[in-house]
Amino acid sequence: MPHTAVPPGPAPSGPTAAEVLGAWIAVQTDTLAGLAADVRADRPDAVHRMRVTCRRLRSTLQAYRPLIGADTTALTSALRALAAALGAARDTEVIAERLTAAARTLPPECGPREVVAAMEHWAAGRTVRARPEALAALDGPAFPALLAALRSLAGQPRFTARAERPALPVLARTARRQQRRVGRRLDAAGAAEPGEAVAAALHEARKAAKRARYAGEPAGAAAERFTRGMKELQDLLGAHQDAVVACGTLRGLAADDPAHAFAYGVLYRGQLDAAARERARLPEVWREADRKPRFRGPAPAVPVTAGPRTPRRPRGGRAASPG
The missing domain is CATH 1.20.120 (Four Helix Bundle (Hemerythrin (Met), subunit A))
Known part of the structure; x- marks a missing residue:
């Protein structure tokens, strides 16, 4: 035959x-x-x-x-x-803007x-x-x-x-892995002791959400829903972290400027309340962000100036670091 x-x-x-x-x-x-x-x-x-x-x-x-x-x-x-x-410099700018805005609302006394x-x-x-x-x-x-x-x-x-x-299925699988990583960080925060341990765990979850969001971005418009959900989660966790950092800053200011210690205490209470409000919103925001990523639509365009490609390496091969 x-x-x-x-x-x-x-x-x-x-x-x-x-x-x-x-x-x-x-x-x-x-x-x-x-x-x-x-x-x-x-x-x-x-x-x-x-x-x-x-x-x-x-x-x-x-x-x-x-x-x-x-x-x-x-x-x-x-x-x-x-x-x-x-x-x-940037961290100082963010916390200073947050605290001066709150300080302007203090009562006259x-x-x-x-x-x-x-x-x-x-x-x-x-x-x-x-x-x-x-x-x-x-x-x-x-x-x-x-x-x-x-x-x-x-x-x-x-x-x-x-x-x-093809790009989109591969990028979506990577995004899903990063999304599950965020879930594990949030589970760790839920199991942590109240106080500093929760704050530290939520900070780790924020970093994981940031990585997940950026992992979706190369897919362009096809990943818009996924990246939007991760950005909203990242923003919430970022606001929580800003409140936590602000509390630490206020403790230092009160120690260095005892004449205004009472005012710093009022602001401290306000930052604790702000952090609690963000934690209360977390389950709802995470439910939206935890939807399985389905990257649909046209794949992102690749510029023709992206440069020449070298032949692909065999499966499992690793190259030396370029850096």
Whole structure:
């Protein structure tokens, strides 16, 4: 009986997960590089946007590590260090805005104007001390090396065989894994002792929600419902964490400025109440965010300038770190 050749299967429709991820990493790297000038010029919101880009890249590398045929540990560590160097000034700004807004609503007997002035003085001192650290992180050799390593990863990717499949199903499975990770963190928070243990566990859940949201973003509009749900959860947990940090800040301010200790105590009570309100909303927000991700619609477009692709690595193979 003559041998009949088996015709090849149909080519994957749309871009592969590897193509989408390579292009996504390239775009975020360009964004990171472009924001450096804005941070140096102290433009509004530049530090915040650069930190978000660091987190977005780090989350992508962590969530999709099983698909990336390279050890990205050095890259994620470098991105974490850069975000931390940028963080002190931004964290002070967020807490100062929160507390000065609350202080303006204090009753007259608490001296709201004096308390606001004291907080602004505290924030200004911390910001002045934090800015040199941020600039040093950008002007030293580590930042150009980080950009070069990220561009190398995006331009010459070594993705595993699984990443050569159509993008949306692969991205959705990764998003679901990250979503389950958020659920485990929330379960841990539910089992924690009230107080600092709950706050710490919810902070870990917030970081997991952030990673899940960023894991969905490469899928573009197809993942809009998933990323929106994770962002709402992240925002709620972020508001809770801001209230927790604000409480710690107020304890320090009361110790350093005993003349206004009563006012700081009133504000402290307000932040405790704010944290409790966020915890009360958590079950409802999580129910919406916990829906199984179904990435539907057109796959995200891959820029033709994304760079040449190297042949895929055998299943299970790992490459040396680009960083």
